[in-house]
Amino acid sequence: MLSQAQGNKRTGQRTFAIELLTTRDDKTDGAILMPFGLKLDAGAVLKLDERDLGQGLRFSTCVPEGCLLPVSFPAVATDAMKKGTTLAVSSFNLNTGQAVTFSISLNGFPAALKRVVDLGS
Numbered sequence: 866m867l868s869q870a871q872g873n874k875r876t877g878q879r880t881f882a883i884e885l886l887t888t889r890d891d892k893t894d895g896a897i898l899m900p901f902g903l904k905l906d907a908g909a910v911l912k913l914d915e916r917d918l919g920q921g922l923r924f925s926t927c928v929p930e931g932c933l934l935p936v937s938f939p940a941v942a943t944d945a946m947k948k949g950t951t952l953a954v955s956s957f958n959l960n961t962g963q964a965v966t967f968s969i970s971l972n973g974f975p976a977a978l979k980r981v982v983d984l985g986s
Contacts, residue, residue: 866884866885866886866895866981867884867885867886867974867977867978867980867981868882868883868884868885869882869883869969869970870882870883871967879898879930880900880931881897881898881899881900881931881967882897882898883895883896883897883898883952883954883969884896885978885981886981887978887982887985891939891940891943892937892938892939892940892943893936893937893938893942893943893978894935894936894937894938895935895936895937896933896934896935896936897909897922897933897934897936897954898928898930898931898932898933899924899931899932899933899954899965899967900931900932900965901927901931901932902958902959902960903924903956903957903958903959903965904956904957904958904959904962905924905927905932907956907957908921908922908923908924908934908956909921909922909924909934909954909955909956910922910954910955910956911936911953911954912952912953912955913942913945913946913949913951913952913953914949914950914951915953918942918945918952919938919942922934922935922936922954934954943978946974947971947974947975947978949971949974950970950971950972951968951969951970951971952968952969952971953966953967953968953969954966954967954969955967
């Protein structure tokens, strides 16, 4: 599994995380953890280098750390991510309606994904 987490440097609290693993059919599955206070019924949108990636995501449940969005990337999306620089995940603030966006650097993503595949073989 590969992951990236972001948080509040002052408090050390994690506010966002993404975890991905590869499957036998060349898909990449996982979950995204988003903070509380988002408009859950609006889901979240993924963008790869400012371009929409897929149909959007729906929240599945909330846990004490935040709310979860399951993700599943087909091989074509994973290949695009290997060439990309930034994956952005956006949802809307429940109170203000403003977008809340987390940017995930894809620097090192191809090597990390290859390592996950190699370890799983």
